[in-house]
Amino acid sequence: MDLYEHQAMRLFAAHQVPVPAGDVAASPSAAAAIAARIGRPTVIKAQVKAGGRGKAGGVRLAPSPEAASALAGEILGMEIKGHRVRQVLVAEASDIVEEYYLAFLIDRADRGILAMFSASGGMDIEQVPASAIVRTPIDPAAGLPPEAFPEALQPVAAKLWEVFVASDATLVEVNPLIVDRSGKVLAVDGKVTLDDNAFFRQDLSDYSTEAEDPLEQRAAALGLNYVKLDGTVGIIGNGAGLVMSTLDVVAGAGARPANFLDIGGGAGAQVMADALSVVLEDPAVKSVLVNVFGGITACDAVATGIIQALELLGDAVTRPIVVRLDGNNAAAGRSLLAEAAHPMVEQVDTMDGAAARAAGLGA
Amino acid sequence: MAIWLTEKSRVVVQGMTGAEGLKHTRRMLAAGTDVAGGVNPRKAGTLVQVKDTSLPVFASVGEAVKETGADVSVIFVPPAHTKSAVLEAVDAEIPLAVVITEGVPVLDTATVWARARNSATRIIGPNCPGLISPGRANAGIIPSDITGAGPIGLVSKSGTLTYQLMHELRDIGFSTCVGIGGDPIIGTTHIDCLAAFEADPATKAIVLIGEIGGDAEERAAAFIASHVTKPVVGYIAGFTAPPGKTMGHAGAIVSGSSGTAEAKKAALEAAGVRVGRTPSETARLMRAVIGSL
Numbered sequence: 001m002d003l004y005e006h007q008a009m010r011l012f013a014a015h016q017v018p019v020p021a022g023d024v025a026a027s028p029s030a031a032a033a034i035a036a037r038i039g040r041p042t043v044i045k046a047q048v049k050a051g052g053r054g055k056a057g058g059v060r061l062a063p064s065p066e067a068a069s070a071l072a073g074e075i076l077g078m079e080i081k082g083h084r085v086r087q088v089l090v091a092e093a094s095d096i097v098e099e100y101y102l103a104f105l106i107d108r109a110d111r112g113i114l115a116m117f118s119a120s121g122g123m124d125i126e127q128v129p130a131s132a133i134v135r136t137p138i139d140p141a142a143g144l145p146p147e148a149f150p151e152a153l154q155p156v157a158a159k160l161w162e163v164f165v166a167s168d169a170t171l172v173e174v175n176p177l178i179v180d181r182s183g184k185v186l187a188v189d190g191k192v193t194l195d196d197n198a199f200f201r202q203d204l205s206d207y208s209t210e211a212e213d214p215l216e217q218r219a220a221a222l223g224l225n226y227v228k229l230d231g232t233v234g235i236i237g238n239g240a241g242l243v244m245s246t247l248d249v250v251a252g253a254g255a256r257p258a259n260f261l262d263i264g265g266g267a268g269a270q271v272m273a274d275a276l277s278v279v280l281e282d283p284a285v286k287s288v289l290v291n292v293f294g295g296i297t298a299c300d301a302v303a304t305g306i307i308q309a310l311e312l313l314g315d316a317v318t319r320p321i322v323v324r325l326d327g328n329n330a331a332a333g334r335s336l337l338a339e340a341a342h343p344m345v346e347q348v349d350t351m352d353g354a355a356a357r358a359a360g361l362g363a
Numbered sequence: 364m365a366i367w368l369t370e371k372s373r374v375v376v377q378g379m380t381g382a383e384g385l386k387h388t389r390r391m392l393a394a395g396t397d398v399a400g401g402v403n404p405r406k407a408g409t410l411v412q413v414k415d416t417s418l419p420v421f422a423s424v425g426e427a428v429k430e431t432g433a434d435v436s437v438i439f440v441p442p443a444h445t446k447s448a449v450l451e452a453v454d455a456e457i458p459l460a461v462v463i464t465e466g467v468p469v470l471d472t473a474t475v476w477a478r479a480r481n482s483a484t485r486i487i488g489p490n491c492p493g494l495i496s497p498g499r500a501n502a503g504i505i506p507s508d509i510t511g512a513g514p515i516g517l518v519s520k521s522g523t524l525t526y527q528l529m530h531e532l533r534d535i536g537f538s539t540c541v542g543i544g545g546d547p548i549i550g551t552t553h554i555d556c557l558a559a560f561e562a563d564p565a566t567k568a569i570v571l572i573g574e575i576g577g578d579a580e581e582r583a584a585a586f587i588a589s590h591v592t593k594p595v596v597g598y599i600a601g602f603t604a605p606p607g608k609t610m611g612h613a614g615a616i617v618s619g620s621s622g623t624a625e626a627k628k629a630a631l632e633a634a635g636v637r638v639g640r641t642p643s644e645t646a647r648l649m650r651a652v653i654g655s656l
Contacts, residue, residue: 106469108547108577108578108614111476112473113470141474142477168468195468195469197468201443227605238523239523239524240545240612244521247601247602247604248602249641293526293530296390328506351642
């Protein structure tokens, strides 16, 4: 889960990482009140989980509370890379003397954690030449090696490392980490991604873990692994790789998938019913493709699940459903569905054929 | 022959007494795997009846190895305890630890790997279906009745796509199929499997299945270009995945411009790998390769 900047800042502050004074506002008047309380020029920053805010006009300097109010009014409601701005961070502006880049992240290639540091802070790190970046692998059991950061920044680096470990982050990025005119080190921007797999041991009460999309919210409440996409063919399958593959094959057949939905292994009738109901709730869906390869789960059990799901849903099944069953006990599963002869259900025996059919019905 | 898992392998199961552990121990035994026992400190000294076999439960992996000569551990313990379970296997210097558990915090896996990287133990997973050498042994949850022994080696980030390809090529058969898992940090990579298949006389051709996220497939492509003489057929899932969204597997995410399916496919093709557009086409490509050997 990605945190908003203001959430990252609060997390930093909780670990004694120095951050500018500031708070989050959802209205121009609230922004003005925060700016007045700070009593110095502020920066009004759009809170969206996307990069390129500055270029989009989502980060502006406000010399006064009146300016903070006006700018917040302009920024709130903006759309940046598909994300609507609902909140702004009003933070004390800094007199920047030096700017650095500092990050801890998962290094998939090295299969460990990497510290990254650059004296070229304040710009997109992908634009910084590799020679200007110090990369230091970290053994989590051993902690931070001293060569990872300049001595003057080691105390703040140690605190950011503590943030990374204590909150089970997969990314803690500060860009820029600054030194101001008074010599103070401050994290003036923060990007934090938390590891969803570690939620069982983290206190998440400060964050809303709810998805922004209402269908994703509903799917999550049902325990389904669902991602909303922008097409018209609803997709249900078992196994993340097979579902991704199904999206691709549908796209290859000329239609756009409406979602990713992995029901996992051994899914019963209720899971299938939940899955179908979420997919059919999406008004953009014109057809549904259920693509199941029976590995451990036998296809006759899957077919029984689909039939029971159709009964549970009743009249809610308003769009055609193409089903492809293959693998363990496929013949038995197919004949069960054939016997049930549901008017909205059509079977195709191959994945490519089923995807083409669903695409034809749903494009 | 096969890679890492043969009819001589002796398997212990960490978490054997749990529901999943028990179910899959039964399946592994039914596939002819030599399962020597389980590990659970709270139930040490007891016997667990699995169909016709009575399996001893040991207090630790070290004890199980000492008592039975086990050389493979299959791990089913829940995510909160996976780190200590895998470290226990590493400390016991067991040659192969197969971590089936899904949902392990990545910081835990990083901690395990920091200790395991120069150890005697090969880790497969976490969040994987394990590996099978059809007709010989099964360590994990891959169904053993899809296909038999044959000349194809398979390495995949995805479980169901592994099953799908095994099914489509079931008349040809496989030396070993390895599900390496879809987490950001994994113990055994595509490259490890490619190197082992290249050295395995029973493997004549290799299927490589990848998906979005990271650059493991790009690195595998570079390895193929310089180190693999056997024919490789590839498949990549996730062309339609939008950036910034995790697609089921924790590691399946396109971040900015990195980790895309296009880049992976292009890298593999540049290394001479034929890449199928669908799983079925991938199977057809492999069928043609086997036919021409």
